[in-house]
Amino acid sequence: MDTLSRAGLSGAAVNELREEILEGRLTQGERLSEVSLSTTLGVSRAPIREALLHLEQEGLVVSLPYKGASVVTLSQQDFLELSTLRISLEKLAWARAMERVTPEAITDLNAIIADMQFAVKSDQKAKLVRLDLDFHERVFIMADHSRLYTAWTAIKWQVALFLLARRVKVDDYHNIIVEEHAELIEAILKRHDPAFEQLIDVHIGSGYGRLSTIV
Amino acid sequence: MDTLSRAGLSGAAVNELREEILEGRLTQGERLSEVSLSTTLGVSRAPIREALLHLEQEGLVVSLPYKGASVVTLSQQDFLELSTLRISLEKLAWARAMERVTPEAITDLNAIIADMQFAVKSDQKAKLVRLDLDFHERVFIMADHSRLYTAWTAIKWQVALFLLARRVKVDDYHNIIVEEHAELIEAILKRHDPAFEQLIDVHIGSGYGRLSTIV
DNA sequence: GCGTAGTAGATTGTCGACAGTCTGCAGATT
DNA sequence: AATCTGCAGACTGTCGACAATCTACTACGC
Secondary structure, rough: HHHOOOOOHHHHHHHHHHHHHHHOOOOOOOOHHHHHHHHHHHOOOOHHHHHHHHHOOOOOOOOOOOOOOOOOOOOEEEHHHHHHHHHHHHHHHHHHHHHHOHHHHHHHHHHHHHHHHHHHHOOHHHHHHHHHHHHHHHHHHHHOOOHHHHHHHHHHHHHHHHHHHHOOHHHHHHHHHHHHHHHHHHHHHOOOOOHHHHHHHHHHHHHHHHOOOOO | OOOOHHHHHHHHHHHHHHHHHOOOOOOOEEEHHHHHHHHHHHOOOOHHHHHHHHHHOOOOEEEEEEEEEEOOOOHHHHHHHHHHHHHHHHHHHHHHHHHHOOOOOOOHHHHHHHHHHHHHHHHHHHHHHHHHHHHHHHHHHHHHEEEEEHHHHHHHHHHHHHOOOOOOOOHHHHHHHHHHHHHHHHHOOOOOOOOOHHHHHHHHHHHHHHHOOOO
């Protein structure tokens, strides 16, 4: 991870708050008062403020001057933005990852797919989402492009929030996720497969079709 | 601008420090001590820390825990990263801008080109760089995609730093910049010109060829 | 002389308190 | 009754001081 390497208290606050948002204990739109957070987490306001700035950069929190921070409320429009930008970023990531792939990386990716299969069987939906994002995370790391990775982290947790909040129909998500990621690995093994861009369009963009009505 | 709307002191510090970095008064690699900055700018460390976090997000500053912040040092590798990511972002931006273009926006863009011509004649190199970035800035705004715009701002000032630091050969930059931007406007007027992606590859990617040896 | 432990200085991380700003309600005015 | 004004409370923005950490120099041992 990225934020784990940050300084102690603010980094810990980031991880704690992010988990609470992703798991729904902090609902979308909920006010995030600095003082209440500082008393709850047992630290002063300084690391809390820094944590909120970081979460704002990750798109999980929105804040206005003198009006405080709130958990982001993601709309269908936001999901469209996330999908279109993600497609652009992933195309670049995969193109570069193809040129830098190692056998060990493929082994890791296949291990994730194996975990996915288990998660599907045992119906662990949250775990499945984490594996999905972890899979793509490794591709972005493989791409060896620090700014591309930064751009990815700026939308990663918003995508996670959308998937975890069940605002996407997950019925077929279960059924196709293993197969689609396996196809992506095949594409990467071919190295210069020109069809990978179309594959990404389908893989990421298919979320449009799975976009359900607002919960 | 974006940061002008931020709260007073930290936002002002961001703008002040960014200008000093872009104009070279703060050289690349220079240490940025919080206390010395706070005494220099006449504010306490709190807004300075916030400003440094913001500048780190913009890629103009790098910082390590307990080791402090420094002005970023951009290498040729960094320029390659900036160019490849920027091409991805601009392709998405132009595709969307084409669908949303208004006559007023075209007027604004042509006004910028007119200013460019004047800047070229009067040999105002820094002004020319600003106009170049302002041109693209407006396209990203036209794209009406908040996360794409955020991704753009995360690399925008690094691109500016590269161009302003004269680490790119600017001889032909002067000669072709007006013509290339005029071509981009023509492409946007055609709305669904499929050749615009290639145009962007050339326009942004040509920086590779202009990349000079390290100063 | 060279390497290493210790220490002093400087710098960042954190804290609690004060100042500036927003929000909602109470009361006055028309 | 409706609207405006002023106030009270809560919250964010800022500040100065203390704690934790890093760094570079010094002194010691070999």
